[in-house]
Amino acid sequence: MRSTRQRRILARIVSKPSTLLAPAGIWLIVFFVVPLGVMMVYSFMPRGVYGGVDSGFTLEHYRRFLDPLYLSILLRTTLMAAGCTTICLALGYPVAYAISRARRWKHVLLLLVIMPFWTSFLVRTFAMIFLMRDTGLINSVLMRLGLITEPIVMLYTPFAVMAGLVYTFLPFMILPIYASLERLPTSFLEAAEVLGAKPSARFRRIIFPLSLPGVVAGSLLVFVPALGSFIPSDLLGGAKQMLIGNLVQNQFGAARNWPFGSAASFVVMAVVLLGVMAYLRSGRGELATSLRDIG
Amino acid sequence: MTGRLPRWLGVVAGSVFLFLHLPILILVAFSFNASRFSAGWNGFTLDWYRAMTRRPDILRGLYLSLEIGLTSAVISTVLGTALALALHRYRFRGRATLESMMYVPLVTPEIVVGISLLALFAALNISLGVGTILIAHVAFSISFVTVIIGARLAGMDRSLEEAALTLGADEFTTLVRVTIPQLLPGIVAGALLAFTLSFDDYVITSFVTGSGTSTLPVVIYGMVRRTIEPTVNAVSAVVLGMTTLLIYVADWISRRGAK
Numbered sequence: 001m002r003s004t005r006q007r008r009i010l011a012r013i014v015s016k017p018s019t020l021l022a023p024a025g026i027w028l029i030v031f032f033v034v035p036l037g038v039m040m041v042y043s044f045m046p047r048g049v050y051g052g053v054d055s056g057f058t059l060e061h062y063r064r065f066l067d068p069l070y071l072s073i074l075l076r077t078t079l080m081a082a083g084c085t086t087i088c089l090a091l092g093y094p095v096a097y098a099i100s101r102a103r104r105w106k107h108v109l110l111l112l113v114i115m116p117f118w119t120s121f122l123v124r125t126f127a128m129i130f131l132m133r134d135t136g137l138i139n140s141v142l143m144r145l146g147l148i149t150e151p152i153v154m155l156y157t158p159f160a161v162m163a164g165l166v167y168t169f170l171p172f173m174i175l176p177i178y179a180s181l182e183r184l185p186t187s188f189l190e191a192a193e194v195l196g197a198k199p200s201a202r203f204r205r206i207i208f209p210l211s212l213p214g215v216v217a218g219s220l221l222v223f224v225p226a227l228g229s230f231i232p233s234d235l236l237g238g239a240k241q242m243l244i245g246n247l248v249q250n251q252f253g254a255a256r257n258w259p260f261g262s263a264a265s266f267v268v269m270a271v272v273l274l275g276v277m278a279y280l281r282s283g284r285g286e287l288a289t290s291l292r293d294i295g
Numbered sequence: 296m297t298g299r300l301p302r303w304l305g306v307v308a309g310s311v312f313l314f315l316h317l318p319i320l321i322l323v324a325f326s327f328n329a330s331r332f333s334a335g336w337n338g339f340t341l342d343w344y345r346a347m348t349r350r351p352d353i354l355r356g357l358y359l360s361l362e363i364g365l366t367s368a369v370i371s372t373v374l375g376t377a378l379a380l381a382l383h384r385y386r387f388r389g390r391a392t393l394e395s396m397m398y399v400p401l402v403t404p405e406i407v408v409g410i411s412l413l414a415l416f417a418a419l420n421i422s423l424g425v426g427t428i429l430i431a432h433v434a435f436s437i438s439f440v441t442v443i444i445g446a447r448l449a450g451m452d453r454s455l456e457e458a459a460l461t462l463g464a465d466e467f468t469t470l471v472r473v474t475i476p477q478l479l480p481g482i483v484a485g486a487l488l489a490f491t492l493s494f495d496d497y498v499i500t501s502f503v504t505g506s507g508t509s510t511l512p513v514v515i516y517g518m519v520r521r522t523i524e525p526t527v528n529a530v531s532a533v534v535l536g537m538t539t540l541l542i543y544v545a546d547w548i549s550r551r552g553a554k
Contacts, residue, residue, distance in 0.1 A: 011465035020381035021393075024374035024437050031434040032400055035411035042414050052417060091311050098308035101300050109312075111546060116315055118488075118538050120495040122512050123531040126519050127318035130325070133523070137321060140335065170315065220402065228404020231498065235519060245406050252410050252502065262414065265407045272403055280395050 036269065043262035053259055061263035070247070074267070077244040080158075081226040084165040085173075088222045089215065091166070092173035096214070097207075099174075100181035110178070116171045125235050128164050129155060132236070156238035164232035169225060173218035180214030181207070220279050228268050244268060323535060326528035343529035353530060356514035360494050363425065363510060367432035368490035374433070375440025375489075376482055380474070382441070383448040394445075400438040408435055409502035416503065423505035431503045432493040439492060440485035447481030480548050487545045491538055 013019045043061055045053040064070060099109045116124065131137050132154040139151040154160050184207065192202045230245030244264055251261025326344070330337035347353055382394050400408075412431050416423060455477060459469040475482070497512035504513060511534065518527045 007465060007467060010467035013467070014470050015466040017381040017385035017387050020377040020385075024378035024441070027374060027433060028400070028437060031412065031415070031430055032408070035415040036407075038414045038418050039407075039411040091307070091314075094304050094307040095311045098300060098304055111542070112312055112316065115539070115542055118491050118542050119319065120512065120531075120534050120538065122495070122497050122515055122519070123322070123534055124319065126515070126527060126531055127322040129519065130322055130528070131318055135523075137325075144335075167314070167318070170311070224402045225404055228406050230406060245404070248406055248410060252413065258414070258417075261410060265404075265410055268404055269407050272407075273399070276399055276402055280398075 039262045039269075040266055042259050043266050045259050047257050047259050050256070058259075061260045064260060065263070065267070073242055073244055073247055076241070077227060080162065080165065080241075080243060081223050083162060084169060084226045085219050085223045087162070087166050088170050088173040089219065092170055092218065093177055093215070096174045096177035096181055096211075099178050100184075113171050113174045113178075117175075121168060121231060124168060125164055125231055128160070128167055128236060132160055132163070155236065156240055158237070158241050160236040161233050161241050161243075164236040165226050165229065168229075168232065169222040172221040172225070176217035176221065177211055177214040180211045180217075184210050216279065220275050224272050224275055227271060228265075319535065322528055323532045326525060326532045328525065331525065343525045346524075346526045347529045347533070350526070352509065352514050353511070353526075356509050356511035357533075359425070359508065360511040363428055363432060364490045364494040367429055367436055367493040368486045370429075371433045371436035371440050371489045372482060372486040375437045375485060376444055376478075378437065379441045379444040379448055380470075383445055397438050397441050397445075400435055401442065405435075405496075405498040406502075409499040412499070413502045423503055424508050427503040427505070428500055428508065428510065431499050432496065435496075435499065436489040436492050440489050443485045443488065444478065444481045447478060451477060480551065483548050484545050487541050491541055495534075495538070 042053050044057055044059070046056045046058050046060075048054050065074065095113070099106060099113070102109055129136070133139075134151040134153065134155070136155070138154070139148070142148045143151065188206050188210075189202055192206055197205070228245050230243060230249050233241050233243045233246055234249075244267070248261045248265045248268075251257045251264065255261075327339050327341070328336055329340040329342070378397075382390060382397075408431070412427070412434070413423075415421075416427055421427060455473050456469055459473045460466075464472070495512060496510075497516055500510050500513060501516070504510065509517075511530075515527065515530055515534075518524075518530070
């Protein structure tokens with residue numbers, strides 16, 4: 001048994017939000033916010049001879065982005081991320097809609113969407129390599145069937161990178177759209193039907209507009225990580241299709257230009273923050289609901 | 296809702312489910328294939344699993360990943376639960392801002408988290424190793440735990456807590472004997488997710504790992520880049536088996552909790 005004094009102290013500790021906040025808050029400030037600050041400072045400092053940075057101030061690393069080589073990397077990354085978001089939306093919306101309409105199998109279907117979120121990103125990328133390489137399953141099946149004589153080169157092409165991106169991020173699109181469709185009041189649809197709206201009109205004028213918050217949340221959850229990804233382009237693109245993630249990784253690895261790498265990832269971070277701010281202004285219910293689904 | 300689902304919609308949805316799961320199933324199936332070059336099926340074997348158990352780097356990586364995953368899950372669940380309670384049970388200035396700030400780590404690309412931590416550790420001259428990996432994993436797991444538990448707290452019936460307080464229990468007793476037991480399914484789900492995030496992470500770990508502290512994903516990444524030996528399939532199957540088991544546990548607990 002605890003003494004009354006101990007109990008009173010414990011009660012005081014848990015009844016103040018600051019003591020509950022402090023441990024996680026300090027951890028996040030020291031190991032999330034401060035590092036971002038350090039990274040920003042690095043991006044304005046001259047490059048050190050053996051990696052790291054020298055003291056001083058320079059804008060050279062940001063100016064370097066005006067070089068056509070790096071501009072094309074920025075452009076390619078943006079296009080890949082936007083393309084991935086579009087494909088995920090086109091594939092994910094019908095799935096989210098089908099799940100929201102399912103009756104008996106809803107729980108199983110939802111679990112099937114959530115499972116990839118829990119399974120290793122790396123293992124999933126390896127599964128794509130296993131299917132797409134020259135001696136992989138797709139090519140050996142097609143050759144055995146006599147449909148092709150030479151293997152189709154799929155691995156280390158932009159197609160492979162895009163397939164890998166979509167394969168990885170598709171569940172992030174489905175969950176928020178499903179969350180917003182689930183919340184749609186059935187009475188709206190019944191009213192529309194009674195009043196004579198055709199299925200296409202019901203979809204166009206009620207279902208789709210009301211699922212837009214989910215579409216926005218899903219697009220953000222796909223676009224942002226796709227923008228910063230480097231595993232798919234490294235393993236499936238053979239680093240031939242350099243994305244900004246590969247650029248950052250290179251600068252911190254072989255190229256040993258930390259300030260330039262910091263500048264590049266700060267550019268990514270700026271896009272992320274803009275996206276989050278835009279999203280928070282449009283309400284964030286779907287993000288929370290889909291995260292609850294994942295848990 | 297009314298009406299039947301159009302047939303084409305079912306076909307699209309079915310194809311997407313195949314696209315999401317078939318590659319993984321094929322990968323696992325071929326971990327039992329006797330052929331080294333995977334072109335065809337040459338019969339059943341457990342050779343690749345045996346080969347796996349003879350590789351010290353894989354076993355060390357697995358052990359290290361389990362160790363870091365469990366520690367990270369415990370720390371981030373405790374910190375994340377406390378943070379969620381503060382955000383959802385109290386009113387204070389800046390609460391709403393703080394709550395929306397919790398979403399920033401969720402959408403920050405891993406590579407940014409990884410290199411910014413590397414920059415911090417370099418600036419402070421901290422040598423890289425298990426400690427820095429653990430710090431990084433807790434830092435990115437806290438937000439997930441907080442958001443998941445926060446969602447449960449928001450939907451939780453407060454009448455039991457109010458009854459406890461009215462009947463004379465102090466805040467601590469109410470928290471330990473009423474709130475936390477009621478919240479347990481959410482806490483367990485958060486902990487399982489935190490473990491999985493840590494156990495699967497490659498990108499962030501690759502920046503903050505030192506020499507001799509290769510976690511399992513780091514070992515797998517090296518194998519995938521170098522070779523096409525089916526041992527990778529066997530290791531992948533083991534990793535998948537573990538996470539699938541965790542999903543079932545999490546799902547079972549959350550369904551029991553919902554009743």
